[in-house]
Structure formats: structure tokens, C-alpha cells
Amino acid sequence: MLKIITSTLILLLSINSYSLVGAGGYVPFGFSTQKDADGSRRTFSFEPYIFINGVLRAPYNHIFLPELGYVFHTSEKYDDYKKSTMFLLLDLGYMLRPNLVLRYGVGIFKTSISSDGGAVTLANGSGTSTYYRPNESKTTYNTTWNLGIEKSWTRNYATKFELYLFEPISSKRDISYSLSLAYYL
Amino acid sequence: MYKLLLIFLLSYNTLGFTLTTSPPTKFSANEIVVNVSSDSCASAGMTNSVLLDMVEEAAEEYWNRVTTANIKLVRGNIVSTTLNSLTSVGQAASTTSPNTIIVGCSTNTTLFPSPASDSTLGVGGIGNYSDGPKGAFLVNANGNFINQGQSEKVAVIAHELGHALGLGHSSDEVALMYYSVGAKIQERLTMDDKDGLTYLYPNEDKIPASCGSVTYNKDRGIFSLSLIGLLMMTFLSLKKKRPSLEGLNSY
Numbered sequence: 001m002l003k004i005i006t007s008t009l010i011l012l013l014s015i016n017s018y019s020l021v022g023a024g025g026y027v028p029f030g031f032s033t034q035k036d037a038d039g040s041r042r043t044f045s046f047e048p049y050i051f052i053n054g055v056l057r058a059p060y061n062h063i064f065l066p067e068l069g070y071v072f073h074t075s076e077k078y079d080d081y082k083k084s085t086m087f088l089l090l091d092l093g094y095m096l097r098p099n100l101v102l103r104y105g106v107g108i109f110k111t112s113i114s115s116d117g118g119a120v121t122l123a124n125g126s127g128t129s130t131y132y133r134p135n136e137s138k139t140t141y142n143t144t145w146n147l148g149i150e151k152s153w154t155r156n157y158a159t160k161f162e163l164y165l166f167e168p169i170s171s172k173r174d175i176s177y178s179l180s181l182a183y184y185l
Numbered sequence: 186m187y188k189l190l191l192i193f194l195l196s197y198n199t200l201g202f203t204l205t206t207s208p209p210t211k212f213s214a215n216e217i218v219v220n221v222s223s224d225s226c227a228s229a230g231m232t233n234s235v236l237l238d239m240v241e242e243a244a245e246e247y248w249n250r251v252t253t254a255n256i257k258l259v260r261g262n263i264v265s266t267t268l269n270s271l272t273s274v275g276q277a278a279s280t281t282s283p284n285t286i287i288v289g290c291s292t293n294t295t296l297f298p299s300p301a302s303d304s305t306l307g308v309g310g311i312g313n314y315s316d317g318p319k320g321a322f323l324v325n326a327n328g329n330f331i332n333q334g335q336s337e338k339v340a341v342i343a344h345e346l347g348h349a350l351g352l353g354h355s356s357d358e359v360a361l362m363y364y365s366v367g368a369k370i371q372e373r374l375t376m377d378d379k380d381g382l383t384y385l386y387p388n389e390d391k392i393p394a395s396c397g398s399v400t401y402n403k404d405r406g407i408f409s410l411s412l413i414g415l416l417m418m419t420f421l422s423l424k425k426k427r428p429s430l431e432g433l434n435s436y
């Protein structure tokens with residue numbers, strides 16, 4: 001994975017024609033994850049993320065948009081463990097209008113969860129029990145199908161909304177989405 | 186008092202899932218069949234087949250939806266075994282086959298004493314045995330399970346299934362794995378629950394299930410990745426001239 005990321009990054013940066021950098025919010029599995037005791041979901045729990053996006057010409061009114069992103073999981077207080085998400089998108093962009101691009105493609109998401117271990121005493125029925133915090137780093141990989149729309153407002157700025165369908169052909173499929181502002185380098 | 190303070194200090198500043206043991210006890214397969222024992226569930230207010238239906242619902246509504254985790258609970262059968270004389274969840278687990286979970290209703294008063302004052306709705310857990318990891322949970326048929334609403338019953342079963350998968354309690358009050366149901370509405374897992382399951386059962390294949398349920402070996406994975414690389418190179422070579430912003434906009 002590191003190899004792919006490094007080579008993609010080198011590739012993106014070596015495209016001296018142009019690329020985009022951006023920042024925004026990413027909501028992992030907002031519709032399927034409970035947030036509060038009243039049963040409400042995490043629909044608008046945006047986690048900050050940054051990305052770099054290459055833009056390459058492709059045939060049939062398309063552009064090729066490889067993107068590398070990193071999510072900082074901060075909207076929930078993970079006092080007890082660390083979590084990070086890195087992703088690589090291989091999207092194609094179809095120019096609907098000169099300033100409006102429909103994006104679609106595939107992606108790989110890599111999520112790592114780690115903690116430094118230790119015992120915790122927590123309530124258990126009428127007494128207490130000892131449980132253990134994770135003491136390693138575990139990494140999970142997912143493939144996605146992506147669909148997004150990107151609108152440029154000026155020569156330099158664009159906004160982007162994208163949906164990521166995780167494990168699309170599995171019964172465990174789920175949706176994440178992001179909203180971001182991109183700057184043309 | 187000192188003990189209370191110690192507990193407070195130990196649990197202070199922690200928010201997150203825990204595991205039942207360290208290193209974690211977990212299943213070694215990706216599909217775990219859940220069977221129900223033939224013990225009567227009458228004093229828990231249901232039949233065995235209703236319990237089996239609720240186990241399936243709990244699996245489907247909660248744990249089987251975690252897209253980042255590589256584990257699936259599968260509905261099994263009502264099996265002719267009795268757990269009612271057993272006094273611990275570990276003993277119950279030892280009766281089942283490796284990489285399965287056994288569920289039953291228990292009226293054993295050593296396991297579930299003083300029904301009037303005990304608020305325990307069930308116990309669940311996982312253990313490593315000489316032939317492999319096995320999980321179990323027992324519904325407290327002496328207690329208040331019978332008085333819970335339908336969705337609370339399913340949430341309680343899902344919570345116990347969480348223990349049977351290897352998760353301990355969470356200090357996150359909204360999490361399914363928080364020790365008490367309390368007044369909350371538990372319709373879904375929280376991110377904390379999902380992260381716990383993901384930590385125990387990550388998808389370690391880099392090109393995973395969306396290409397089918399085939400298990401990939403490493404060579405195949407690298408091959409797939411080089412295909413992506415080839416695709417990228419093809420697009421690169423198709424680039425006749427360096428695109429400019431203007432060029433792109435009018436393209």
C-alpha cells in the first residue's frame with residue numbers, strides 16, 4: 001500500500017501540468033452509524049480531510065483524476081485509541097459543462113486503528129470487570145465505487161461532493177461521502 | 186470507597202472499545218454459525234425459534250453491517266443440547282464446535298441468582314479451547330429479559346453477540362457495548378462498536394471482497410495492482426499535450 005501511495009504521489013507531483021489540492025469534510029458511514037442516545041445517525045459528522053488530485057487528459061471528453069487523501073478522525077473523541085484513514089481514488093471525470101465535472105471510478109481505502117494497550121476496569125452488570133485496550137495497530141482495506149460532482153467557481157476554486165460505495169457487491173456495502181473545496185495549483 | 190476511587194481513576198479519560206482478553210481472543214474463521222440450544226425459553230417469554238429469529242435479526246441489524254470488518258454471523262439451527270445446568274458462559278462455549286456460537290436460555294440460579302434484584306439480562310463471551318475458539322451467550326431467563334420491548338431484546342442479544350465475538354465493554358455511553366441499555370434508543374452500532382469489530386477482524390486483503398468472495402493470493406493482488414498502474418500509464422500516454430486549465434475547460 002505504501003508503495004502504491006508513494007508512487008501515486010510522485011506521479012501526481014510530477015504532472016507539472018496541473019493538479020489540485022483541497023480540504024473538506026468526510027463522513028464515514030453516516031447513514032448506518034448511531035451518534036447519540038436518541039438513535040440519531042452521524043449524517044453530518046464531518047471529519048476533516050485533505051487531498052491532492054491530479055488532472056490528466058483522457059479520450060472521449062474525459063479527464064483522469066487520480067486522488068490521494070488523508071482523513072483526520074477528530075469529530076468523535078477517540079481518547080482511547082487512534083484512527084486514521086488514507087485513500088486512493090482512480091476516478092474518471094466527464095465534462096458535463098466546462099465548469100462541471102461528473103466523477104466516477106474506483107478507490108481503495110485503508111483504515112488503521114491502534115492503541116497502546118493496558119487494562120481498564122468497567123462496570124459489568126452489578127459489579128465491575130477488567131477489560132483490555134488494543135495494544136497493536138490493525139489495518140483494514142476496502143474497495144469502493146465512487147460517484148461525484150465537481151463545480152468550478154473561478155479559475156482557481158472548485159467544490160466537490162463525492163459518494164463512496166464501500167464493498168459494492170457485498171451484503172456489507174455501505175456509503176461514505178465527502179464535501180470539499182479544491183484549489184487548482 | 187478506595188476501591189470506587191481506584192475504579193474511577195482507572196476508567197477516567199478512556200473512551201473506546203475494549204477486548205475481553207489481551208492478546209485478544211477471537212474467531213479464526215470469517216463465517217461464524219450461531220446455534221440455539223434446546224433449553225426452554227418459556228420463562229424468558231419466547232420459544233427457541235423466536236430466539237433464533239432474534240439472533241439472526243441482531244446479527245443482520247448490527248454486526249453484519251460493518252463494511253470495514255471481515256466477519257459474518259450466520260443463522261444456524263436449534264440443536265439438541267442443554268446449557269441449563271452450566272454455571273458459566275465458558276462452560277456453555279465448551280459445548281459447541283470451534284468457530285461457532287451457542288446461545289441458550291438459562292434459569293440456573295448459580296449463574297443468574299436473586300432474580301428480583303439482578304438487572305443482568307444475559308452473559309456472553311468467547312474462549313480458546315484445545316480445538317479452537319468458541320463463543321456463547323446465555324439469556325437470563327430468571328430476570329428482566331421478558332419485560333423488555335422487542336427492539337431492546339434484539340439490542341441485548343446483539344450486545345451479548347458482541348461479547349461472543351471478543352469485545353468487552355465500551356466506556357462510550359452510546360455504544361452498543363456500553364454495559365447498560367439504560368434509556369437510550371439503540372438502533373445501530375456506533376463508530377466505536379464498528380472500530381472494535383474492525384480491530385478484531387480487519388479486511389487484510391488489499392484488493393478485497395468487491396471482486397467476489399474468492400480468496401486472493403499475494404501474486405494475484407500484485408497483478409491486479411499492476412493492471413491499475415498499466416491503466417494509469419495508458420491514460421498518461423494518451424495525453425497528447427500538457428492540459429492547461431483553459432484547455433480543460435473548453436475540452
Ligand SMILES: [Zn+2]
Nearest residue numbers: 344348354364
Ligand atoms: Zn456486556
